[in-house]
Structures are given as C-alpha cells and as structure tokens.
Amino acid sequence: MPPLDTLNEIPFVPFRSFRSFTTKVKSCEPSEVSILNQKNKKEKIKGYEVVLEDTILFPEGGGQPDDRGTINNIPVLKISRRGVDAVHFVSTEIPAGTDVNLEVDWSRRFDHMQQHTGQHLITTVAESMFGFPTTSWNLGEKVSSIELDTPKITEEQITVLEDAVNERIRERIPVTPVLYHDKDDPKLAEARCRGLPDDHEGPVRVLSIEGLDNTLCCGTHVSNLAHLQLIKLLGLEKGKKNKSNLLFVAGERVRQYLGRSYQVEKSLMTILKGPLEEQEDLADKAVKASKSAQKAVVSLLRDLALLEAYKFKTNPDKETVLVLHRKEGDNEFMNKIVNEINDKSVTCLLTVGDEKGAGLFLLSGEDSVIQELGPKVAELLEGKGSCSRGPYQGKCNKLSHKTKAEKLVREYIAGIKSEL
Missing domain, CATH: 2.40.30.130 (Elongation Factor Tu (Ef-tu); domain 3)
Structure with missing residues (x-):
C-alpha cells in the first residue's frame, strides 16, 4: 500500500x-x-x-x-x-x-469503495436517528447487507432512513482517513470500533465522515459522499439473535439493479400479458390457476395408476413382470400401481421422468428379488435408492438406460423360473 x-x-x-x-x-x-x-x-x-x-x-x-x-x-x-x-x-x-x-481492477475497487462508504453512512445515520447499532455487515456480489441490533424496523423507518442518507450524499460531505500513530491516543476512544485485530501493528486508521462519524476502518472508501451517487434500501431479512439484516445497494449498483429489475418487468409483461401496474394481480391469478391445475393432474394420475393396475390384473395373458414408464408421473403414481396390484409374485419396474434425462424409479416384488436387483438397477440408471419394508426406489440420472434395466430384470426372473 x-x-x-x-x-x-x-x-x-x-x-x-x-x-x-x-x-x-x-x-x-x-x-x-x-x-x-x-x-x-x-x-x-x-x-x-x-x-x-x-x-x-x-x-x-x-x-x-x-x-x-x-x-x-x-x-x-x-x-x-x-x-x-x-x-x-x-x-x-x-x-x-x-x-x-x-x-x-478499478471497476471492482470503485464498487467496493461505494458499498463500503455507503455502509458507514447508513450505519451512522441509523444509529443516530433510531438507536440501531451495527453489529456486522457483508459486502455481497450484487447486494450488501448490514446487521442491525434490533428485532424490528418499520417500513416508515426504512423510508426515513433512505431519505436521510441520500440527503447527506447531496450535501457532498468529505470523507477523510486520519492516522493515529499511538494506539493509546485518547482521541481514538471517541471513534466507533469493534476492536483491533490481535496481530495489528503500526498506526491506527480512522475514517472520518465530516460532522457525522469517526470509525476505525482499514477499507477503501470514496473521498466525498457525492461519489456514492445514490443509496437504495431494498428491505429487510430476519437476522440471528433478534437482529435485522438491512439490504442495500449504492452507487453504480443502483443503476445495475434498476436495469435488471426493468428486464424482469419486461419479461413479466410478456408472460403475464399485462402492464406493470397489474402484474401483482396477474401473478396471483396465475399461481392460483397453476395450483388448481396441479391438483387436477394429481387426481388424474391417481386414476391413471388405478387404470394401469386394473389393465394388468385383468389381462388374461399377463406376465409376472410389469415394466412401465410415464413421463408425467411421480412417486405416488408408481406406489399406487404397486399397491393396487398387491402381488409380490409380480416384479414391477416402474420409471417416471424425462426418458433422455433424470427421473425416478421403483422396483417391487419378492424381497429376495428386490435385495438382489435393486442396487443393480440403481447402478444401471446412474442413481441411488433404498428400501424399507417395501419397494426399492430412488432418483436416477439416466432414464435412457431403462431398457438395460428391463433386460436385467427379465433375465433374472427368467433364470429363477428355469431353476424351478
């Protein structure tokens, strides 16, 4: 340095x-x-x-x-x-x-200068106006947060705080680092500090925001609050131990955040087929419609599972092996089929999901068959599974290998029959 x-x-x-x-x-x-x-x-x-x-x-x-x-x-x-x-x-x-x-890398450095100085400004104003001390902060990749020692901050307080920090920016207040070569200098006691590192050596650096704050800090900062351009307080997240995390962006990040938000708004206007002012209501209607459709799909899948089981049971030429795949199914669909067949002498290999990608699988039948073939089927489908007093089932990554799994199951069952 x-x-x-x-x-x-x-x-x-x-x-x-x-x-x-x-x-x-x-x-x-x-x-x-x-x-x-x-x-x-x-x-x-x-x-x-x-x-x-x-x-x-x-x-x-x-x-x-x-x-x-x-x-x-x-x-x-x-x-x-x-x-x-x-x-x-x-x-x-x-x-x-x-x-x-x-x-x-100046773009990274100046961004950090803006966020760090912005944190100092928010911290000192929040404490002086509302008595909310800062206990820690995090300079995130896109959004930063300040941990305030208070369990609750009202929307009105956030608005007042945001107005106050931006008023200080418009006042173009100087920001000055000051060095103290003696760690025992009584003036240091006047500065805010959470303590020096154990291995600290040399002068102590205090950041001074003229007329507002003096804080021990080793970071990089802008030389005038005007360089912050603007601070936007984004809202709150629940912190630990009755604390609140205040989210914010400063300077160039405000412009970037606004740009990302505008692109999202444009996308939602196309997806929801309505203007910005109506997006909240349109999104609410879309979510409710999706939930209603999902309930209908679940009901239809139950009926389809019953139908598949009935079709197998009433087939005069039925085999002792049932192999079935359905893209839109789920675990409940597969288990419903097995429960309706209710015959351990029938070996069921059921899969659901994208035939070229990942999905779910289930193997049911005699306990000895499940124990022997379950892990092998999982390995062929590049997945993991387990059984607990029931079918062997789990997730897999290669449903495209299901024909290999079917061949394995059929050959194993055929081998058992030949031995009999």
Missing part, C-alpha cells in the same frame, strides 16, 4: 493516480490456495505468494473483499493480509528483486 503517512492526502488526489503503481518484489514463495471457480465451488490452485515493498492492491479486511489486478500483467487471484504484509497470490513466479508495475 502507499506509505501510511501519505494516506491522509489520498482523498484529495484524483482517483486515477492510484490505479497503477511501481514497486519491487520482496519475496516470492511457492504456495497453494483455495479459490472459488466459475461454478462457485472451491478449487485448489498451485502458484506463488508474492510480497511487495508496497502495494495499492487491498487485502481482504473490515468486511470488504480483496482487490483484483495485475503485477506485470500477471493476474492477481487472491490477496490476504499476514501481519503488516499484503500477500498476493499469482500463478506465475516473480523473483524477489524484480521491479514490477501494479494495475488495480
């Missing part, structure tokens, strides 16, 4: 000055970290931990995610704090002593 003694001047320097930075590599060591991949699953990646003499790339801290950027055009995949050092994880070795140029 830029020398700590210069941080007081940062708010008055144009943003562009800190999008790139030249420094030197102090150390580069092989390492392995877990990083979320595109499927949002953790993936271990081998690479190198690089510590620089100085950096403009922010390591995770204060509720704010880490920056992204490049070192000599090599992407930085993760930045963590280790004592006073920012540790940059890269996939390519950069030897110690190398002169490097840093570039920060």
